[in-house]
Amino acid sequence: MPASLPTDSVGIVTPELIHFAEPLSLASGRVLPEYDLMVETYGQLNADCSNAVLICHALSGHHHAAGYHSESDKYPGWWDSAIGPGKPIDTNRFFVVSLNNLGGCHGSTGPTSIDPNTGKPYGPDFPFVTVRDWVNSQVRLADHFGIQRWAAIVGGSLGGMQAMQWSIDFPERLGHALIIASSPKLTAQNIAFNEVARQAISKDPQFHEGRYYDHETLPKTGLSLARMIGHITYLSDDGMAEKFGREMRTGELSFDLNTQFQVESYLRYQGEKFSTAFDANTYLLMTKALDYFDPASEYGDDLSKALSQASCKFLVVSFTTDWRFSPERSREITDALVAANKDVSYAEIDSDHGHDAFLIDSPRYMAVFRAYMNRVANELNLGVTHES
């Protein structure tokens, strides 16, 4: 944490584990008898529960979206740029709920949790979950807080898919969906990247068919490779050129396989860091949820028909250099919403940061985000619920 807390930070936050005792039927046909969700909240829920905003996380995200867990934290939550007092999702006006999705590895029930039937971690036996399963679990989370209708559901990438699914499956339960750097379905190229990542993990000798906990080991090499592949696709060519260029760690070519270029060393560092911080089974499961997402498939592959179920208003945002979830995909969503005669606004933000741009504070992105959230607050006549 910085020496003193920034005034626009939500400050020190404490996650909360919420237990759900009712069984949850999953798209796969399997049933989770009970489960926990790890949740953080920021701001205060108003008396009529109208000011709640749900944050849906992306592939490797979790519940810790804003603020700090302790004074020794070096970095704040993953979307601290957007959530806080006076920030686009203004915690002086909104009550923000952020969770770790089912199947995650940050406290919610997932592959690392103990299977009550066996007394051992689920591991590879944890059911594959879909975006719709997540939404169903989030509905219960809303019920837990007494939130009948979210003021807005906000998500980037895989998080945007959850916002979209909410709008289709529970149209009455949200006022606005903010779908950022997302896609109505993955392209073949995108699924291909996920498959290479999964192969890297499952071919690691330490993977043991997903039962690496039993062997007291981790498929670090595989997960690290998976992350490196992913990381490349989250950056842009221009962004990498600017950040690393062909800069070398040592002055001359060494004619061996040691890392020489800065970009190699950066990727290895990112991969290694991730390989011990994240669970491989969760990574496999989350990439599958991405691959499976295709809400139009239930409506004769007509996205506009799928989205015609929705009654909320939409903001769709894309970033010019994002090639993993390109502006074309966001325009597909926007066009389908226009064809379905829904209220939609769309902005295409200039950025060098590729897919990662949705996490990065940039002036135009934040201005659009802020303007839209102000509109949400004004429609609901939300005043300031608390001063931080």
Next chain:
Amino acid sequence: MRADLEIIADWIQPEARVLDMGCGDGELLDFLSQQKQVDGLGLEIDHDNITHCIARGVNVIEKNLDEGLASIDDSSFDSVVMTQALQVMHRPDLIVEEMLRIGNEGIVTFPNFAHWRARFYLAFRGKMPVSKFLSYSWYDTPNIHFCTFKDFEALCIERNIRIIERTVVDNEHRQRWWHKLWPNMMGEIAIYRITR
């Protein structure tokens, strides 16, 4: 209130679905949603304008109109409006065709290059007209396809477009008797209501 907004509002049915191509900061759609409860959508390219639209609750889609509107279905809007943007298009004729494909009616406003001041400027100074209203020099102007009322009406005849109504005003959108007398000489801005 800008007078042209009121003229346009008169031509739009209550609760109509309206597309504003080049909607600027959303003033017209905001006005129409308040006065006529229209279901409006704006297309805009300017970043600040897009943020203004979002802030005032006007639906806006970032779009370069010159790249075409193929993604919008036929007859999906009751009215398609384009104010003061025809002259910046690469192909104004195609845009007018698109307006009438997407919408049942089109409303177009543009500056009249045959206004007497422009004629005198070119005739006596021998230079491209520059005025308070059209303040760009020839080399940096976004207005690349100026036309006159007569030119526009000729295009409509050529493309079988029917002009339902036309109002000619000055650059403050006031209607004067002399605009009716000699529109192509005296009028500065025309507001056309067209259909197929």
